[in-house]
Amino acid sequence: MDLPPLADIALVVSGAVVAGFVNGLSGAGYALVSLGFWLHAMPPMLAAPLAAFCAVTSHITSLPAIWHGVRWPRLWPFLVAGLAGVPIGTTLLTHINAQPLKLGVGLLLVLYCCWMAFVRRPPIVTGGGRIADAAIGLTGGIMGGMASISGPAPTIWAQLRGWDMHQQRGVNQPFNMAILTMSFSSALIAGYIDRTFLVWLLLAFPSTLLGARTGVSLYSRINARQFRHIVLILLGLSGVTLIISGL
Numbered sequence: 034m035d036l037p038p039l040a041d042i043a044l045v046v047s048g049a050v051v052a053g054f055v056n057g058l059s060g061a062g063y064a065l066v067s068l069g070f071w072l073h074a075m076p077p078m079l080a081a082p083l084a085a086f087c088a089v090t091s092h093i094t095s096l097p098a099i100w101h102g103v104r105w106p107r108l109w110p111f112l113v114a115g116l117a118g119v120p121i122g123t124t125l126l127t128h129i130n131a132q133p134l135k136l137g138v139g140l141l142l143v144l145y146c147c148w149m150a151f152v153r154r155p156p157i158v159t160g161g162g163r164i165a166d167a168a169i170g171l172t173g174g175i176m177g178g179m180a181s182i183s184g185p186a187p188t189i190w191a192q193l194r195g196w197d198m199h200q201q202r203g204v205n206q207p208f209n210m211a212i213l214t215m216s217f218s219s220a221l222i223a224g225y226i227d228r229t230f231l232v233w234l235l236l237a238f239p240s241t242l243l244g245a246r247t248g249v250s251l252y253s254r255i256n257a258r259q260f261r262h263i264v265l266i267l268l269g270l271s272g273v274t275l276i277i278s279g280l
Contacts, residue, residue: 037232041074045233049087049240055267056091057248059260060099060202061184061209062267063088065274067237079230082220085213087237091245092210098249102203110163111170111187111208118171119215122178134179135275142185142272146265149192157195166190174212182275183212185268198260 036042048070056063064084071080149155158165169190177183187208191201220226255263 037074042236044070044074045236046240049237050244052084053087053091053241053244053246054248055244056088057095057245057250058252058255059248059263059267060092060095060206061188061264062271063091063241065267065271069274071233075229075233078220078225079233082217082225083230083233083237085217085220086234087241089210089213089217090238091241092206092213094242094245095206095249095252098252099199099202099206102197102199102201103207104200104203107166107200108204108207110167111173111204112211114167114170115174115177115183115187115208115212116215118174118176119178119212119219122175123219125175125179132278132280135182135278136280138176138182138185139272139275139277142268142275145189146269146272149265155195156193158190158193159195170208173208177212177216182271184209185271188264188268192261192264198257201260201264 037045048067051070052063052065052067055061055066064081067084067087068080071083075083161168169186173183173186176186184205187205188201191204196204
């Protein structure tokens with residue numbers, strides 16, 4: 034098989050490095066960043082599973098740095114409900130137009146980020162318990178199955194719960210790992226993984242690890258306020274991206 038054009042190789046490698054760095058630093062945003070590069074070099078049916086696989090490996094790389102924030106009694110309602118929501122979202126995708134959905138979610142994300150940016154003391158939600166957490170996990174799973182946007186719901190909820198930066202990543206990162214693993218498995222079963230995919234993987238995988246390690250090293254040097262700002266910026270960028278894709 035012929036190698037891809039050098040311009041496409043540069044896009045894939047640079048996208049993987051930048052996305053790995055962002056994911057290692059914040060615990061989210063890999064697909065958002067990488068697809069902005071990769072969709073110029075490959076079709077979505079290859080780019081989406083590639084982003085899922087590389088995001089999972091990036092999460093694994095940074096797990097030791099955030100493991101102390103993982104609380105299984107807190108995490109399991111998100112995981113169980115989220116995994117149950119993925120096939121529901123995939124089924125709904127054939128009955129619902131994804132474009133208005135992306136536009137609506139994007140607008141909500143932008144409004145939320147603007148609001149949080151000007152609130153000195155963000156509200157803390159203490160009620161609902163595990164049922165509310167599971168509902169958010171289910172929402173993330175359904176949105177992941179419908180439009181590959183599993184991250185915003187648990188990310189926002191973790192902020193509203195008032196959890197610190199380590200506790201937020203202790204929920205968001207394992208949750209996204211589980212959803213993305215199921216997403217990649219679905220692509221594998223559907224037959225999207227071929228020799229062309231493996232060529233891109235050989236380029237993206239080491240580049241992702243390089244970026245992720247750099248991001249994780251910087252994560253240990255930022256404080257809670259800086260982390261909050263980074264997450265809000267990523268959510269805002271995600272919202273803008275969804276609005277553009279939904280128009």
